[in-house]
Amino acid sequence: AFGYSLGGRNAGRVPAARERLFEDGFFVPLQELCELGRLDLQRDPRLPQIYSQIAGLADFFLNGEEARFRDAFIDYLRLIYRGTxxxxxxxxxxDRSPEQLDEAYRSYLAEP
Structure with a gap:
């Protein structure tokens, strides 16, 4: 698989993200997730589930679709750390709608 040298898609936190999505039916749409501020996120009672989803999203943005969104995601992280x-x-x-990214994420996690 593209972008992996150790572990792979079935290692680390990605399996937990997959389990939350497909077995527990837990999913926070990207639009809602991106509207959460740091304090809102930390106080959210769903924080453990959200944390699993965020780990899966990070893997998707870095490695999914042959790393199509990697540079955009790294730029986004820079904006977060700058506070902008x-x-x-x-x-x-x-260059996608949040709904398109939600669907791409679901498809990515559904891959074997």
Whole structure:
């Protein structure tokens, strides 16, 4: 698989993200997730489930679709650390709607 040298898609936190999505039916749409501020996220009672999803999303943005969104995701992380990210920054950088990215993420995790 593209982008892996150790572990792979079935190692680390990706299996937990897959389990949350497909077995537990847990999913926070990207648009809602990106609107959460740091304190809102930390206080959210769903934090453990959200954390699993975020780990899966990070793997998707870095490695999914042959790393199509990797550069955009790294740019997004820079915006976050600079404090200049907006709720719509990620999907604008990816040139996709949040709904398209949600679907691509689901498809990515569904792959064997």
């Amino acid at each position: 990210a907006r709720p719509d920054s990620l999907w604008k950088l990816c």
